[in-house]
Amino acid sequence: MISGFCWPHSGFAKDKISLFCRSTETYVRAEVIRQGLKDELVWSTDRLRADTKSETDSVNQHGCDWDIGTELSIQSDWPSGFYLVRFVTAQSETAEAYFVVRSQKPLDAILVLSTSTWAAYNNWGGPSFYTGSHVSSFERPLPKGFLAKEDIHRFRIARVVDWSRSDRQDYKNLGYSTWCMAAGWANWELLFVRWAERNGITLGYGTSSDLDASGELLEWYPAYISVGHDEYWSKGMRDTVEDYVDEGGNAAFFSGNTAFWQARFEDSYKKLVSYKTSIKEDPYFDEPSAPLLSTMWSDPLVGRPENQMTGVSFSRGGYARMQNSPRGDGGYQVMDPEHWIFSGLDLKKGDSLGSEGVVVGYECDGCVFVEDESGARVTGEDGTPLDFSVIAAAPARLWETQDGPDALDENYIGELNWVAERIGGVDNEETRGLFDRGYAVMGIFRRKKGTVFTTGCTDWAYGLETKDVNQVTKNVMERFILGKKEKANA
Numbered sequence: 001m002i003s004g005f006c007w008p009h010s011g012f013a014k015d016k017i018s019l020f021c022r023s024t025e026t027y028v029r030a031e032v033i034r035q036g037l038k039d040e041l042v043w044s045t046d047r048l049r050a051d052t053k054s055e056t057d058s059v060n061q062h063g064c065d066w067d068i069g070t071e072l073s074i075q076s077d078w079p080s081g082f083y084l085v086r087f088v089t090a091q092s093e094t095a096e097a098y099f100v101v102r103s104q105k106p107l108d109a110i111l112v113l114s115t116s117t118w119a120a121y122n123n124w125g126g127p128s129f130y131t132g133s134h135v136s137s138f139e140r141p142l143p144k145g146f147l148a149k150e151d152i153h154r155f156r157i158a159r160v161v162d163w164s165r166s167d168r169q170d171y172k173n174l175g176y177s178t179w180c181m182a183a184g185w186a187n188w189e190l191l192f193v194r195w196a197e198r199n200g201i202t203l204g205y206g207t208s209s210d211l212d213a214s215g216e217l218l219e220w221y222p223a224y225i226s227v228g229h230d231e232y233w234s235k236g237m238r239d240t241v242e243d244y245v246d247e248g249g250n251a252a253f254f255s256g257n258t259a260f261w262q263a264r265f266e267d268s269y270k271k272l273v274s275y276k277t278s279i280k281e282d283p284y285f286d287e288p289s290a291p292l293l294s295t296m297w298s299d300p301l302v303g304r305p306e307n308q309m310t311g312v313s314f315s316r317g318g319y320a321r322m323q324n325s326p327r328g329d330g331g332y333q334v335m336d337p338e339h340w341i342f343s344g345l346d347l348k349k350g351d352s353l354g355s356e357g358v359v360v361g362y363e364c365d366g367c368v369f370v371e372d373e374s375g376a377r378v379t380g381e382d383g384t385p386l387d388f389s390v391i392a393a394a395p396a397r398l399w400e401t402q403d404g405p406d407a408l409d410e411n412y413i414g415e416l417n418w419v420a421e422r423i424g425g426v427d428n429e430e431t432r433g434l435f436d437r438g439y440a441v442m443g444i445f446r447r448k449k450g451t452v453f454t455t456g457c458t459d460w461a462y463g464l465e466t467k468d469v470n471q472v473t474k475n476v477m478e479r480f481i482l483g484k485k486e487k488a489n490a
Contacts, residue, residue, distance in 0.1 A: 357463025
């Protein structure tokens with residue numbers, strides 16, 4: 001057996017990254033690979049010293065007390081990017097870790113990885129936020145499949161209901177974690193990075209912790225990018241992005257379930273904390289500190305709905321192409337075909353967009369809107385800005401408690417039940433009926449001096465190799481990157 005992690009998870013040139021590894025072998029091979037359109041080996045050693053001690057309890061909360069295998073310096077010629085660390089035993093057993101190299105000069109856009117969400121789903125060494133814990137340490141490995149996956153398109157969560165017997169057997173044989181389809185670099189961000197580099201877009205990189213710690217993280221960039229499953233956000237993260245957009249920055253959320261839960265970093269960014277539906281257990285459950293309560297951002301006690309930042313919310317969206325959810329064709333219904341978002345595509349109102357890549361899948365964000373002869377318009381009753389333009393949409397549905405998979409903790413409360421109780425005031429059939437029909441909503445709006453675009457779905461990246469999704473993404477990025485902020489309006 002072999003496991004490993006790095007600390008810290010990001011740095012600049014000349015900063016030091018510590019590599020930790022546990023194995024039954026005293027020495028193992030370690031490789032550092034920059035991943036993008038092409039993988040590039042930048043460093044290796046055959047003599048990384050592994051920790052051979054037995055694991056202690058509760059590492060999910062407290063981290064691994066391992067000896068440092070080696071400490072490496074980020075070289076000045078290593079470009080900004082995601083660096084996969086691969087540990088290999090003499091018997092060819094492997095494990096992965098990661099770190100991010102940050103840029104010291106302006107680039108086209110900055111991609112902030114959803115590392116807080118990775119931590120929330122991490123059940124290595126103990127329960128995750130979904131199996132009974134409220135604390136997740138960053139100083140431990142991620143389960144197999146979070147960082148590297150043999151076939152990303154095959155082993156994606158929105159395909160689970162279609163898996164054949166061979167799919168399930170191969171997945172099991174590869175030793176992947178149950179949760180590796182719900183979080184991690186290998187699912188979404190890697191696909192977007194490959195697309196960006198193929199299209200000549202140079203990206204800066206950061207982590208959730210970086211976004212929380214530095215209000216200046218985004219200031220060099222004309223565009224901020226979120227990709228995939230970006231569920232857990234701290235107050236500092238939101239403050240940084242909202243201030244950036246308000247001052248003229250552009251935010252592109254090619255993501256879903258975005259900022260649904262508030263979380264907190266603790267212990268010098270070594271831990272993430274979120275109590276979710278167990279709000280009365282949160283030390284912040286009192287009137288003075290309620291805005292920091294680690295539950296839904298849309299909870300009245302927090303009073304800061306995420307659609308104020310993104311235009312949409314999971315509370316008005318839900319699941320698609322999952323168990324107990326709408327199947328659809330995997331695409332959006334186009335509602336505003338004349339919008340510049342669709343430039344270069346011959347689309348008509350009602351056409352399906354993204355179905356070839358099945359981009360409307362897994363978790364989706366929506367808003368309350370109505371349709372009439374003039375098109376779709378938001379009502380604003382859910383807090384969505386009134387100038388938010390609904391460009392395309394597709395059906396989704398929140399889960400009730402009984403809809404969730406068996407792997408969830410026995411105290412799991414379905415999002416529909418929780419939304420009904422906290423936003424609707426009571427969890428009963430009538431109130432659930434107000435929230436049970438959701439949507440994935442693609443849209444755009446102005447926030448003070450800046451512009452926000454959202455796909456309203458986690459799985460947009462799976463369609464980047466198709467004509468329509470590729471074109472829409474190019475349209476957004478070209479408009480945002482070129483700094484034509486005055487033209488990027490709804």
